[in-house]
Amino acid sequence: MAAPADPLAHIPHPPQTPLIGNTLDVVRDFYGFSSRNKAAFGEVYRIRMMGRWRVAFTSADAAEYIMMDPDKLFSSKGGWADSLAKLFPGGLLMHDGEEHRVNRRIMQAAFRKPALDSYLTLMAPEIERLLQDWPTGKTFAFYPAIKALTLRLGAHVFMGLPADTPEADRLNQAFIDELAAAVTVVRKPLPFTLFRRGMKARETLIARFHDLVEERRHSDGADFLSQMCRATDEDGRHWTDSEIAEHFNFLVLAAHDTTASALTTMTWALSEYPDWQDRLRDEVDALGPGPFTPDMPDRMPLTDMMFREALRFMPPVPLVPRVALRDFEWKGMRIPAGTPVSANITMVMRSADYFTDPDRFDPERFSDNRAEDRSHRFAWAPFGGGAHKCIGLHFATLQVKAFTRSLLSRHSIARGGTDAPEWQRVPTARPKNGLPVRLDPRA
Numbered sequence: 001m002a003a004p005a006d007p008l009a010h011i012p013h014p015p016q017t018p019l020i021g022n023t024l025d026v027v028r029d030f031y032g033f034s035s036r037n038k039a040a041f042g043e044v045y046r047i048r049m050m051g052r053w054r055v056a057f058t059s060a061d062a063a064e065y066i067m068m069d070p071d072k073l074f075s076s077k078g079g080w081a082d083s084l085a086k087l088f089p090g091g092l093l094m095h096d097g098e099e100h101r102v103n104r105r106i107m108q109a110a111f112r113k114p115a116l117d118s119y120l121t122l123m124a125p126e127i128e129r130l131l132q133d134w135p136t137g138k139t140f141a142f143y144p145a146i147k148a149l150t151l152r153l154g155a156h157v158f159m160g161l162p163a164d165t166p167e168a169d170r171l172n173q174a175f176i177d178e179l180a181a182a183v184t185v186v187r188k189p190l191p192f193t194l195f196r197r198g199m200k201a202r203e204t205l206i207a208r209f210h211d212l213v214e215e216r217r218h219s220d221g222a223d224f225l226s227q228m229c230r231a232t233d234e235d236g237r238h239w240t241d242s243e244i245a246e247h248f249n250f251l252v253l254a255a256h257d258t259t260a261s262a263l264t265t266m267t268w269a270l271s272e273y274p275d276w277q278d279r280l281r282d283e284v285d286a287l288g289p290g291p292f293t294p295d296m297p298d299r300m301p302l303t304d305m306m307f308r309e310a311l312r313f314m315p316p317v318p319l320v321p322r323v324a325l326r327d328f329e330w331k332g333m334r335i336p337a338g339t340p341v342s343a344n345i346t347m348v349m350r351s352a353d354y355f356t357d358p359d360r361f362d363p364e365r366f367s368d369n370r371a372e373d374r375s376h377r378f379a380w381a382p383f384g385g386g387a388h389k390c391i392g393l394h395f396a397t398l399q400v401k402a403f404t405r406s407l408l409s410r411h412s413i414a415r416g417g418t419d420a421p422e423w424q425r426v427p428t429a430r431p432k433n434g435l436p437v438r439l440d441p442r443a
């Protein structure tokens with residue numbers, strides 16, 4: 001019997017390695033591989049990973065079409081299923097359509113301005129305190145240090161637990177195991193695998209969240225979990241205990257690696273561009289002494305530009321995956337229902353179509369007079385867009401600003417070695433060498 005015709009035969013693709021397709025190309029050098037594909041094939045091409053063809057789109061027009069989804073064609077649940085379905089089945093990205101809308105409206109309550117202000121009051125002093133444990137006068141690896149700091153901070157801000165208790169340590173270790181399982185290649189709970197350990201960690205966490213939800217339903221805590229227990233939409237709809245536990249479990253995943261990645265790129269840039277470090281330090285000094293107050297983030301426009309450029313340069317989430325629910329056509333190319341597609345925002349944000357000299361780190365491109373991010377609605381999209389646009393973007397921005405103020409008001413930062421870091425872009429951007437840096441107390 002003849003093999004069925006390939007419905008994607010008209011879409012070009014790079015050479016394949018038997019069995020594994022392009023998996024290693026992506027894991028080893030996602031940016032180089034994507035750049036070569038874009039140069040060879042243009043805006044649309046396909047790659048093969050985990051035994052399936054996936055169609056990649058590299059333009060801002062396509063990113064807009066996929067994320068705004070005017071024809072209700074794309075499933076986020078399908079797109080993220082490989083990484084999230086077993087460990088985070090109740091997370092927001094695992095919901096589509098009306099079901100997603102209802103859940104997102106409830107979650108929105110935990111992200112309104114008064115809630116954000118209360119997170120800030122928990123977060124800023126804790127960052128200040130945790131930073132005091134960091135070494136000065138010697139080189140250390142920034143990336144593992146910021147991962148540990150954001151997790152300890154998370155116990156406090158997300159769960160309302162003191163950061164340094166055995167309970168917080170135990171939960172944080174469970175998060176680490178769960179996160180490791182989300183990005184491992186073997187996704188079956190076979191004995192001795194990271195995945196099995198992650199599934200066990202999930203059980204521990206969900207059980208503990210259930211207990212905490214019981215307590216928090218009747219408290220007026222300022223932490224995320226308490227806010228989520230109280231969250232209702234405009235019609236008074238709220239979540240069951242299980243729904244809260246599932247949403248919360250995903251929220252910690254969505255917040256943790258991404259923010260740690262962005263802070264790592266920012267810190268690399270501060271050490272790499274001392275003139276920007278000086279400018280940000282002046283901005284931080286101009287805020288004056290005392291606690292970090294809710295009016296301060298708006299008085300940090302240069303930090304904002306630096307953060308935006310860090311996200312453009314090294315997006316923590318390198319692409320936005322979806323699955324086509326129905327057949328569709330893009331510029332005359334037919335793509336059948338069931339095809340995994342992705343908006344490659346890494347390539348969009350490094351495109352000379354929207355940004356001048358796109359491979360140069362240049363925060364000035366976000367200044368009012370250049371505003372290159374406005375060259376296209378989706379030219380700058382590190383937080384995605386449309387119905388699933390990152391709900392935590394203002395929270396992440398607050399955290400980055402609170403951290404930057406604490407760091408720069410006390411320290412100067414320098415490279416800890418001579419080598420420029422090599423970046424691992426997937427699944428979340430990070431420096432392969434951990435980013436050696438050196439902090440020195442300010443004179």
Ligand code: HEM
Pocket residue numbers: 076092093094104250251254255256258259262311315316317320321381382383384385387388389390391392393395396
């Ligand atoms: C620099 C930090 C961050 C980056 C770059 C980032 C990026 C993203 C992106 C690209 C998406 C959209 C994914 C898609 O459409 O498939 C997303 C969604 C999401 N993010 Fe973030 N994120 C960050 C921080 C956070 C934080 C701090 C939180 C929570 C406190 C958070 C919670 C979420 C949630 C819940 C979603 C799903 C929204 C939905 O499905 O409606 N993120 N994020």
